Amino acid sequence: MAAAAFLGASRAAPALLLPSRGLPRRLLVSAASSSSSSGAAGGVVEFQGKVGFLGLGIMGAPMASNLIKAGCDVTVWNRTKSKCDPLLSLGAKYEPSPAGVASSCDVTFAMLADPQSAAEVACGANGAAEGLAPGKGYVDVSTVDGATSKLIGEHITSTGASFLEAPVSGSKKPAEDGLLIFLTAGDESLYKRVAPLLDVMGKSRFYLGDVGNGAAMKLVVNMVMGSMMVSFSEGLLLSEKVGLDPNTLVEVISQGAISAPMFSLKGPSMVKAAYPTAFPLKHQQKDLRLALALAESVSQPIPTVAAANELYKAAKSLGLADHDFSAVIEALKAKVENSQQ
Ligand SMILES: NC(=O)C1=CN([C@@H]2O[C@H](COP(=O)(O)OP(=O)(O)OC[C@H]3O[C@@H](n4cnc5c(N)ncnc54)[C@H](OP(=O)(O)O)[C@@H]3O)[C@@H](O)[C@H]2O)C=CC1
Numbered sequence: 001m002a003a004a005a006f007l008g009a010s011r012a013a014p015a016l017l018l019p020s021r022g023l024p025r026r027l028l029v030s031a032a033s034s035s036s037s038s039g040a041a042g043g044v045v046e047f048q049g050k051v052g053f054l055g056l057g058i059m060g061a062p063m064a065s066n067l068i069k070a071g072c073d074v075t076v077w078n079r080t081k082s083k084c085d086p087l088l089s090l091g092a093k094y095e096p097s098p099a100g101v102a103s104s105c106d107v108t109f110a111m112l113a114d115p116q117s118a119a120e121v122a123c124g125a126n127g128a129a130e131g132l133a134p135g136k137g138y139v140d141v142s143t144v145d146g147a148t149s150k151l152i153g154e155h156i157t158s159t160g161a162s163f164l165e166a167p168v169s170g171s172k173k174p175a176e177d178g179l180l181i182f183l184t185a186g187d188e189s190l191y192k193r194v195a196p197l198l199d200v201m202g203k204s205r206f207y208l209g210d211v212g213n214g215a216a217m218k219l220v221v222n223m224v225m226g227s228m229m230v231s232f233s234e235g236l237l238l239s240e241k242v243g244l245d246p247n248t249l250v251e252v253i254s255q256g257a258i259s260a261p262m263f264s265l266k267g268p269s270m271v272k273a274a275y276p277t278a279f280p281l282k283h284q285q286k287d288l289r290l291a292l293a294l295a296e297s298v299s300q301p302i303p304t305v306a307a308a309n310e311l312y313k314a315a316k317s318l319g320l321a322d323h324d325f326s327a328v329i330e331a332l333k334a335k336v337e338n339s340q341q
Pocket residue numbers: 054055056057058059060078079080081083111112113114116117120121141142143144168169170171172278279280283284
């Protein structure tokens with residue numbers, strides 16, 4: 001069994017370098033964080049085993065890449081095979097199916113687009129479940145709804161393997177920098193087992209109990225984010241319409257109580273009508289759709305989110321699905337133009 005090169009207190013293991021964070025640093029990992037962790041704390045453990053990674057899109061590729069750079073023995077698969085190439089040049093192995101990855105690895109991560117693809121890759125023909133067995137673990141880091149996560153979890157555990165849902169908060173850059181926030185739920189011993197790996201890819205991790213809670217937390221966070229972006233777009237557009245410089249608005253907001261990294265990061269490019277994709281608009285709309293269903297399940301109205309969702313749907317119909325979600329401002333511009341005709 002291959003051992004990832006994690007630093008063990010009782011061994012003379014090599015220091016781990018996380019090159020993408022600017023300053024190389026040693027990785028110490030906590031064995032038993034049950035709420036959140038920011039890296040070094042408590043006892044030092046090491047991860048023993050091979051790591052699989054399914055889904056190498058905007059998020060999956062840098063996450064897998066950080067595992068490889070941290071010394072893990074990583075095997076990858078992606079529907080579009082060419083996306084595996086950069087990882088293979090970093091030293092990853094390749095298997096031609098999710099089942100192949102799961103059967104050759106001890107723990108397999110999956111970072112897929114949506115509930116349908118997450119379920120297909122886990123439970124479909126040649127899916128991961130076909131390669132799983134007792135002693136193995138499956139960690140789904142995709143953003144899906146609780147029902148899909150439970151369905152995947154039941155399928156995985158029926159093979160005797162363990163299941164953890166672990167959607168992430170944080171976008172392309174935090175994924176590249178190993179600064180994601182993991183929202184985990186499910187098998188707690190698997191959570192503890194993969195904690196060293198989560199700490200390579202992220203800055204903190206929360207263990208939230210039963211499967212479904214991680215998905216719910218992620219959807220609540222993203223419904224807030226999606227609505228904030230719409231409100232910000234309305235502000236940018238209105239400031240311009242009344243003769244203000246929207247760049248000044250971005251600066252003013254950045255200094256006050258509603259300052260948010262998202263506004264400072266996206267604002268300047270939104271003013272230039274540029275939307276380089278970090279978080280695809282189609283995924284933000286998917287998250288709003290799933291959050292609306294979550295709210296419906298407990299009969300809670302979320303009218304602001306419902307209105308925001310309509311704007312993201314309009315942006316999709318304008319052909320902006322694969323642009324960054326900040327492109328939702330274009331749907332607002334189109335609405336303004338239509339109302340003035
Ligand atoms: N981007 C972001 O900022 C963040 C995204 N997320 C969530 O993470 C997940 C991935 O996001 P992201 O990496 O941005 O998305 P991408 O669209 O870049 O990647 C999606 C991945 O899913 C694969 N995929 C899609 N459909 C299928 C299918 N039917 N069968 C097999 N594989 C499939 C794609 O394969 P292929 O390459 O062949 O298309 C690709 O590997 C989503 O759930 C998203 O909501 C969470 C936090 C931040």
